[in-house]
Amino acid sequence: MRIGYKLAAEAFGPNELIRQAVLAEQAGFDFVEMSDHYHPWLDVQGHSCFAWTALGAIAAKTDRIGLATGVTCPIVRYHPAIIAQAAATLALVSGNRFTLGVGSGERLNEHVVGPGFPETVPGRHERLREALEIIRLLWRGGYRSYEGKHFTLADAQVFDLPEQPPVIAVAAAGPKAARIAAELGDGLFATEPESEIISTYHEAGGAGPKYGEMPVSWAPDERAAARAALATSRWALTGWKVMSELPNPANFEAATTMVREEDITAAMPCGPDPERYLETARAYRDAGFDHLVLLNNGPDPDGFFDFFRRELAEPLRDLAPAMAG
Numbered sequence: 001m002r003i004g005y006k007l008a009a010e011a012f013g014p015n016e017l018i019r020q021a022v023l024a025e026q027a028g029f030d031f032v033e034m035s036d037h038y039h040p041w042l043d044v045q046g047h048s049c050f051a052w053t054a055l056g057a058i059a060a061k062t063d064r065i066g067l068a069t070g071v072t073c074p075i076v077r078y079h080p081a082i083i084a085q086a087a088a089t090l091a092l093v094s095g096n097r098f099t100l101g102v103g104s105g106e107r108l109n110e111h112v113v114g115p116g117f118p119e120t121v122p123g124r125h126e127r128l129r130e131a132l133e134i135i136r137l138l139w140r141g142g143y144r145s146y147e148g149k150h151f152t153l154a155d156a157q158v159f160d161l162p163e164q165p166p167v168i169a170v171a172a173a174g175p176k177a178a179r180i181a182a183e184l185g186d187g188l189f190a191t192e193p194e195s196e197i198i199s200t201y202h203e204a205g206g207a208g209p210k211y212g213e214m215p216v217s218w219a220p221d222e223r224a225a226a227r228a229a230l231a232t233s234r235w236a237l238t239g240w241k242v243m244s245e246l247p248n249p250a251n252f253e254a255a256t257t258m259v260r261e262e263d264i265t266a267a268m269p270c271g272p273d274p275e276r277y278l279e280t281a282r283a284y285r286d287a288g289f290d291h292l293v294l295l296n297n298g299p300d301p302d303g304f305f306d307f308f309r310r311e312l313a314e315p316l317r318d319l320a321p322a323m324a325g
Helices: 014-027 051-061 080-093 121-138 175-184 195-203 222-238 249-255 261-267 274-287 301-317
Strands: 002-007 031-034 066-069 098-102 144-147 152-156 167-171 187-190 210-216 291-296
Touching: 002 014, 002 301, 014 031, 014 051, 014 301, 031 051, 051 066, 051 080, 080 098, 080 121, 098 121, 121 144, 121 152, 121 167, 121 175, 167 175, 175 187, 175 195, 187 195, 195 274, 210 222, 210 274, 222 249, 222 261, 274 291, 274 301, 291 301
Parallel strands: 002 031, 002 291, 031 066, 066 098, 098 167, 167 187, 187 210, 210 291
Antiparallel strands: 144 152
16 A cells, blocks of 8 residues: 555645655655645635646655545636646656546636536536647647537647656545546545446556545544644535535535534544544555545644554554455
C-alpha cells in the first residue's frame, strides 16, 4: 500500500501547506495530494490558495515525495488546455513526481466564473471526457486543434513536455465516472471504500493505481479530535450529491447545523488509538484500493506526523492490496 497525506488547502495558508509537505516527506509519506479549490467548504476554515503555485514551491523544497492534485476540475474554472500546460510544467519541475487528479468538480468552486457550473451530472461528464481528450492531445506534442460539443482548441501547442506524461487519476463517485477513469485516465480516485467503483473500473479495462481518500482526526484524546473535526470538517458528512451542488460556504454551514460529535466519531477514526485507523484502512484495502490518502482533520498537524511515524507508517504500508476483481 502506498500512503499519501492530504494537504487541506481550505484549512491552511500556502506557506503552512508547503511546511507540511516537507514534514510529510520527512515522516515517510509516499506522496502528498492537494485540493484545488476557489472557496473553502466552511468560512471557519479560512483559506483556499492557488494550488498550482503551492505545488510548484513544494516541488522545489522536496526531493522524493510524489505530488498530486486531489482533484482539479478542468471543465469550467480552467480550460483543459491550461491544465495540460500546468501539469506538464509541474511534471518537469518536480522531476516527474506529479500525478494529475481530475474530476467533474463542485459548484462551490466552479460557479464563480463564466457560464457557471453545468446543471446536470451527464453534462459534467460530457465536458470531462472532452477535457481529457484535449489534455491527451496536447501531450502528444505539436500544434493541435479540437472541435467538441463543449470545448474548442485552436492551433495550440504545449512546448515544454516531460518525456513521460503525468499519470491522470480520475475521480469517481459512481459507476459512470469509474468507466471514464478506465477509458480516458490512468488511474482512479475516490473518497469512500466502495468496492463497486473499483469493480466497475476493472470491468471497463482500468488497470492503474486506485487512490482512496480516508478522513481521520488525530488528537491526544478522542473528544478533542472529534470537536476539531466537527468545527472544520463536518461538511464531509453531507455526501457527494450535496457536496457537488451547494454554491457557497454559507450553504454548507446551514446544511451541517445538526451534525454532532458522535456523527463525527462514527464517520472517521478520532483520537490516539492506532487500531481504529488501521481498521478503517483495511476497509479501503478490501475494497481494492492500493493508494491510501490520509486527510487529518485534527488540530495538530505536527502531532499527527509524529503519530503516523510511530504508530501507522509500517502497519499501513504492510497492508497488501486486494487482488484486482
